[in-house]
């Protein structure tokens with residue numbers, strides 16, 4: 001477990017947070033009464049609300065703000081689509097099997113776990129401080145040599161650390177070599193494991209009763225968006241650039257689901273496909289709005305040297321120095337950064353890490369991950385990839401659909417080029433069945449080659465062209481059949497396949513990481529956990545507490561609740577007999593940012609106290625002012641500090 005601290009500087013106590021999240025039903029293992037299935041979770045009421053609020057913020061931050069075209073594409077995807085996109089052949093992780101026990105390990109996770117265990121043993125042997133937590137305790141119980149306190153040679157410690165820093169970059173062969181080199185075994189039994197083999201992560205199914213149409217549950221929402229590109233372009237009146245967006249479930253048959261919501265088999269994604277003209281350096285019209293935002297970047301060069309330190313620079317600098325490849329990629333990196341802060345991520349626990357060349361997905365030209373620091377280490381929560389023209393090109397080639405942009409040029413383009421004319425009447429009878437192949441070979445000649453052949457034709461009256469599968473692979477064509485001349489062609493329209501910049505958000509990973517970032521515990525006689533969600537994303541906005549069960553409070557509480565509901569503000573009444581402090585504590589655990597107390601003063605003069613979750617400070621005012629204050633906080637227009645300045649403070653002494 002990585003050591004992370006809460007906003008009060010205390011080490012984050014993950015077991016306590018986990019138990020809070022389950023007790024309060026943020027999420028819970030699915031099918032638990034049947035023993036559960038690894039990597040499948042259900043969300044309870046606060047989890048659902050939180051997710052809905054994060055999605056709502058996402059829609060406002062991206063779809064609304066950027067005028068994106070939202071689509072809702074199907075999850076069931078025919079085999080052919082994913083074969084063409086490369087997922088059938090390449091969307092795989094490496095796994096290795098212990099032939100004796102039948103256990104299956106994700107190869108990179110196995111190497112990571114064993115090397116981390118050994119490094120921990122080395123630390124212990126050197127008398128250095130080791131964090132004690134559940135996972136390490138569990139490892140110790142296995143009592144394999146990997147977790148025993150054994151001092152390693154300094155050079156090996158360095159090698160292990162460098163290997164771990166690059167663990168995401170290794171392919172199957174490299175992982176196999178590491179397993180052999182470092183004698184990595186099944187951590188539980190010490191048994192040898194077989195060399196890594198590729199395991200495709202897609203869930204296969206068949207569509208319809210005849211089982212003739214093979215399909216998969218989609219592993220990403222992207223393919224549906226690519227395949228509607230032409231219709232969206234038309235919808236957008238042929239105007240470029242534009243972006244589509246899709247929110248929906250994706251499915252991956254992860255080899256070893258772990259770390260709660262962080263690696264699951266079914267998860268909610270929110271993906272954007274921004275289609276941009278590849279010519280002109282992928283500029284973005286709103287780049288000037290983000291260029292001065294400073295962001296922590298961990299680029300490829302730093303990682304190649306086995307280091308992990310982050311460089312803070314403005315996005316303007318990052319693009320100018322080509323650390324980040326283009327304005328469009330840089331624009332989205334900043335927008336992702338601002339979104340994550342808006343939903344509660346701590347900017348000090350955020351970095352953008354560039355993928356290494358061999359780590360990138362098969363379609364990507366460049367990729368930066370937004371990573372959030374959690375007790376599980378740095379977690380990729382958003383991938384921001386430049387998918388180049390890969391997807392549109394392969395689908396267009398396969399189906400013949402014109403997944404491209406045709407633009408009328410403002411100025412016609414004059415292109416000087418070598419053109420070939422064939423005398424088709426003589427060509428057919430001369431080459432007979434080989435005619436088509438010869439013609440195709442001539443059409444495919446490069447400009448340089450055409451120029452050279454034009455000179456040959458002029459000098460000798462004939463040329464020789466390479467045509468595979470015809471005769472000895474060379475064909476002679478005389479000047480009676482072919483003419484090659486330099487001419488000017490005028491082009492009025494331009495046709496190109498757009499490149500795609502794709503920010504892909506894993507909502508579950510964001511939710512969990514944010515919950516770690518906003519969690520802290522209040523000092524006091526007993527530990528009292530608080531989830532300081534930003535008010536706009538908090539599951540419930542207001543807690544209503546009558547001072548006691550006195551009959552006079554009931555109609556006031558009910559009236560307030562109805563009024564808030566009419567304003568669209570979620571609220572809950574807690575009229576249990578627990579003390580006010582206890583009732584507020586319970587709701588601090590749910591992250592409810594505001595509380596209203598109804599007391600005898602309320603009955604007398606219609607005023608109420610409004611309490612802030614984080615500071616526990618209170619103000620007192622009439623219903624109208626209290627509701628207006630709540631509304632502005634919940635909409636993110638004001639902060640508590642503003643309300644505190646505007647409304648009279650209420651102290652406990654007044655209550656007593």
Ligand SMILES: Nc1ncnc2c1ncn2[C@@H]1O[C@H](COP(=O)(O)OP(=O)(O)OP(=O)(O)O)[C@@H](O)[C@H]1O
Pocket residue numbers: 252254261262263264265267269380381382383504505506507508509510
């Ligand atoms: N198994 C999973 N469980 C939860 N979220 C996931 C999972 N796989 C991917 N995601 C989320 O979807 C986002 C985009 O998917 P992408 O294909 O870039 O992930 P990835 O690089 O395959 O992730 P990883 O390397 O961690 O498996 C990720 O940033 C992450 O937030």
